[in-house]
Amino acid sequence: MAMAYLAWRLARRSCPSSLQVTSFPVVQLHMNRTAMRASQKDFENSMNQVKLLKKDPGNEVKLKLYALYKQATEGPCNMPKPGVFDLINKAKWDAWNALGSLPKEAARQNYVDLVSSLSPSLESSSQVEPGTDRKSTGFETLVVTSEDGITKIMFNRPKKKNAINTEMYHEIMRALKAASKDDSIITVLTGNGDYYSSGNDLTNFTDIPPGGVEEKAKNNAVLLREFVGCFIDFPKPLIAVVNGPAVGISVTLLGLFDAVYASDRATEMLIFGKKLTAGEACAQGLVTEVFPDSTFQKEVWTRLKAFAKLPPNALRISKEVIRKREREKLHAVNAEECNVLQGRWLSDECTNAVVNFLSRKSKL
Numbered sequence: 629m630a631m632a633y634l635a636w637r638l639a640r641r642s643c644p645s646s647l648q649v650t651s652f653p654v655v656q657l658h659m660n661r662t663a664m665r666a667s668q669k670d671f672e673n674s675m676n677q678v679k680l681l682k683k684d685p686g687n688e689v690k691l692k693l694y695a696l697y698k699q700a701t702e703g704p705c706n707m708p709k710p711g712v713f714d715l716i717n718k719a720k721w722d723a724w725n726a727l728g729s730l731p732k733e734a735a736r737q738n739y740v741d742l743v744s745s746l747s748p749s750l751e752s753s754s755q756v757e758p759g760t761d762r763k764s765t766g767f768e769t770l771v772v773t774s775e776d777g778i779t780k781i782m783f784n785r786p787k788k789k790n791a792i793n794t795e796m797y798h799e800i801m802r803a804l805k806a807a808s809k810d811d812s813i814i815t816v817l818t819g820n821g822d823y824y825s826s827g828n829d830l831t832n833f834t835d836i837p838p839g840g841v842e843e844k845a846k847n848n849a850v851l852l853r854e855f856v857g858c859f860i861d862f863p864k865p866l867i868a869v870v871n872g873p874a875v876g877i878s879v880t881l882l883g884l885f886d887a888v889y890a891s892d893r894a895t896e897m898l899i900f901g902k903k904l905t906a907g908e909a910c911a912q913g914l915v916t917e918v919f920p921d922s923t924f925q926k927e928v929w930t931r932l933k934a935f936a937k938l939p940p941n942a943l944r945i946s947k948e949v950i951r952k953r954e955r956e957k958l959h960a961v962n963a964e965e966c967n968v969l970q971g972r973w974l975s976d977e978c979t980n981a982v983v984n985f986l987s988r989k990s991k992l
């Protein structure tokens with residue numbers, strides 16, 4: 629973690645204005661009424677599409693749809709918690725409650741995204757013009773969509789606060805590689821639910837291979853180096869839309885983004901065991917701009933859509949000019965950090981921290 633922070637400081641030092649340089653001209657746009665209606669219309673279309681589904685999407689998806697619908701129409705869960713034996717209502721309550729204070733607008737968007745991911749047959753009935761809104765399937769832990777020149781990679785483990793498990797590390801790398809080659813202009817990372825991400829999934833440390841913990845630590849270090857390397861080498865403007873609290877590696881990675889927009893609901897950015905509010909992270913240069921949660925999605929996506937209309941080659945070339953001066957150093961710091969981490973993962977301090985977290989429920 630310390631070294632990732634160093635990478636961030638290094639990036640900022642060697643290019644003090646890098647956030648600004650690739651944070652594009654400020655375009656003052658306001659959500660117009662057409663856009664707001666379209667969003668509500670998409671939501672209504674999606675509700676109709678759900679009724680037309682030919683295949684049962686399964687209980688987990690149905691619960692997600694239920695929760696997002698309730699959140700989008702009524703806001704945060706306001707029902708008393710059902711008793712333990714009332715299994716169905718308890719599952720519904722849990723799903724809704726897990727969305728925390730996710731804004732209605734974001735819930736509506738997530739509902740639309742989820743519905744359009746459910747069946748390829750829906751796409752033909754969708755009113756979206758073919759080719760303007762594409763969803764990549766084949767991801768278990770992400771929802772990846774491409775629309776209006778923006779590829780959106782959304783962490784999609786809201787019940788686990790978007791903790792990054794091994795599968796998600798691999799899928800993020802795959803999604804970034806695909807986004808670097810697709811026809812989108814900018815790429816956005818964001819989280820589904822009330823968290824941006826709670827960082828490394830601590831259960832990653834529990835699956836020990838036959839070679840023991842040393843082999844595990846070594847494999848993790850190799851993978852982590854490749855993972856962070858994908859962010860260092862990503863060629864297009866990369867934007868983080870930090871919709872809620874962010875922890876650990878999800879925070880340290882922010883230094884490698886070109887712009888970071890945070891909701892003021894991201895009250896916790898855990899770094900070095902210290903909590904920063906989004907405003908404090910902004911003052912430190914880790915976040916580009918903070919928005920009130922009530923207007924966060926609207927303001928940020930309006931801005932991003934405007935960025936995506938900027939000349940793509942100029943954006944890429946600007947990023948390359950900046951990044952090439954620091955790329956070598958960033959890779960060197962990344963390699964060093966992964967070596968240090970490989971040792972730290974074998975320490976008693978790390979084992980104790982993981983065991984404490986994983987056993988905390990049994991202590992209650």
Ligand SMILES: CCCCCCCCCC/C=C\CC(=O)SCCNC(=O)CCNC(=O)[C@H](O)C(C)(C)COP(=O)(O)OP(=O)(O)OC[C@H]1O[C@@H](n2cnc3c(N)ncnc32)[C@H](O)[C@@H]1OP(=O)(O)O
Binds near residue numbers: 788791
């Ligand atoms: C490339 C491949 C390499 C693979 C591995 C090595 C990579 C190493 C990367 C670098 C190393 C470290 C950097 C880090 O990211 S360290 C930070 C790790 N994160 C944490 O310590 C946060 C732990 N979580 C919490 O403290 C809390 O959950 C919370 C985020 C403050 C939220 O609290 P809450 O009370 O609101 O919600 P809670 O009930 O705790 O959580 C809901 C469910 O989500 C599960 N969960 C949350 N975070 C994690 C996590 N990080 N790992 C695993 N599981 C997590 C939690 O257990 C609950 O699950 P359940 O409902 O009990 O089933």
